[in-house]
Structures are given as structure tokens and as C-alpha cells.
Amino acid sequence: EAGVAQSPRYKIIEKRQSVAFWCNPISGHATLYWYQQILGQGPKLLIQFQNNGVVDDSQLPKDRFSAERLKGVDSTLKIQPAKLEDSAVYLCASSSPSGGASYEQYFGPGTRLTVT
Amino acid sequence: AQSVTQLGSHVSVSEGALVLLRCNYSSSVPPYLFWYVQYPNQGLQLLLKYTSAATLVKGINGFEAEFKKSETSFHLTKPSAHMSDAAEYFCAVNRRGGNEKLTFGTGTRLTIIP
Numbered sequence: 001e002a003g004v005a006q007s008p009r010y011k012i013i014e015k016r017q018s019v020a021f022w023c024n025p026i027s028g029h030a031t032l033y034w035y036q037q038i039l040g041q042g043p044k045l046l047i048q049f050q051n052n053g054v055v056d057d058s059q060l061p062k063d064r065f066s067a068e069r070l071k072g073v074d075s076t077l078k079i080q081p082a083k084l085e086d087s088a089v090y091l092c093a094s095s096s097p098s099g100g101a102s103y104e105q106y107f108g109p110g111t112r113l114t115v116t
Numbered sequence: 117a118q119s120v121t122q123l124g125s126h127v128s129v130s131e132g133a134l135v136l137l138r139c140n141y142s143s144s145v146p147p148y149l150f151w152y153v154q155y156p157n158q159g160l161q162l163l164l165k166y167t168s169a170a171t172l173v174k175g176i177n178g179f180e181a182e183f184k185k186s187e188t189s190f191h192l193t194k195p196s197a198h199m200s201d202a203a204e205y206f207c208a209v210n211r212r213g214g215n216e217k218l219t220f221g222t223g224t225r226l227t228i229i230p
Contacts, residue, residue: 004159040222041223042220042221042222042223043218043220044220045218048217056217091159093159093160104165105162107159107160107161109158109159110158110159
């Protein structure tokens with residue numbers, strides 16, 4: 001089966017500019033996650049979708065970050081305006097239809113964002 | 117609240133030597149525990165997971181981990197290191213009965229010395 005797809009793979013922008021990342025999860029996976037991975041740290045969950053509804057966005061900086069998942073499939077994460085501290089790898093993951101805490105999350109290759 | 121602590125941000129072992137990466141967890145309820153591997157410029161891949169069926173869990177690429185409740189540990193081991201094992205390894209915990217919100221450790225970079 002095809003894995004989680006993300007684009008772009010790399011993005012360089014100046015601070016105060018906006019940027020958007022796209023994710024296509026594994027077919028049939030109802031749950032989709034966006035993580036932020038800062039250099040030298042583990043991934044941190046930004047937002048979790050179940051189908052097209054938000055389950056958890058408690059760590060999403062809502063003043064500048066937004067995310068949507070239209071039709072319960074693809075998802076877009078946007079940053080506007082970007083700050084230097086947003087430089088990180090943004091990972092998208094999805095998990096199986098049955099969900100559950102023990103189920104594996106499948107990760108995409110990530111988008112490496114550099115804010116200058 | 118749940119958390120994991122990975123001891124040692126960098127570990128170097130010789131090719132053929134034992135690999136031991138340490139992970140201790142904190143959870144108010146019985147946890148699910150995971151080890152993920154991340155190769156350069158790639159996403160995370162699941163190595164193995166503990167879901168209470170057996171305390172010794174075998175994963176891919178010859179890795180295994182043992183859940184020790186008394187020590188709140190879930191250390192990752194491999195008897196003989198291979199050059200291809202060089203990567204970043206992350207321990208993660210999830211809460212049973214909760215949603216699928218993984219909490220990751222800060223990672224351990226494994227270097228293999230030829």
C-alpha cells in the first residue's frame with residue numbers, strides 16, 4: 001500500500017511570510033496527525049483529526065497555525081505569519097480505521113521548514 | 117500525565133557489539149510503549165510496540181525490548197550492531213483508554229563504529 005505522502009519536502013521562507021504543507025494519508029485511515037519536530041527533540045503533536053473533525057489541538061499555536069482536513073482525507077497545515085522558532089520538520093501521520101491507543105501510526109517523510 | 121525519558125542523546129557502539137538504548141516511562145495508568153526509528157531525511161518507522169501481551173517484544177531488524185513494570189523501563193536492545201542501524205531512535209508512550217496521543221522522548225542518536 002502507498003505510504004503517507006507529504007509535500008513539499010523542503011521549504012525556505014522569510015519570517016512573517018506564510019507557508020502551507022500538504023498531507024495525503026494512507027487510504028482508509030480515519031485518523032490524521034500533524035507533528036512538529038524541532039532539531040534535537042522528539043515530535044510534538046500539533047493537531048489530531050478523526051475523519052474531518054478535530055480531536056485534539058491543544059498544542060497548536062492558534063494565533064498563527066491553522067489546519068484543515070477536507071472530506072476526511074487530505075489535510076493542509078498553514079503557518080501565517082511564520083516566526084524563526086517555527087523552523088522544524090513537520091510530520092504527518094495516519095492510523096488505522098479502528099483507531100485505539102495501541103495502533104501504529106504511519107509517518108510521512110516530513111517537510112523541513114527553514115525560516116530566515 | 118505521561119512521559120518518557122531517554123538516557124543518552126548519543127550512543128556509539130562498534131559494529132557487531134550489543135546495542136542498548138534506554139527508555140524510562142511515567143504513566144498514571146498502564147501504558148502502551150513504542151520504539152520508532154528515524155533515518156536521515158525520512159519519517160518515523162515503528163520498530164516494535166508493547167501492548168501487554170508479552171513483556172519481551174520482538175521487532176523488526178533484530179531489535180527487541182523488554183517491559184519492566186518494577187523499573188518503569190522499556191529498553192531497546194540488539195545483540196549485534198550493523199552499520200545500517202545508524203539512525204535516531206525514539207521511545208514513545210500512549211495511555212490505555214485514552215486517545216491515540218503519542219508522547220515522544222527526545223531521541224537517541226545511534227552511531228556505529230566500523
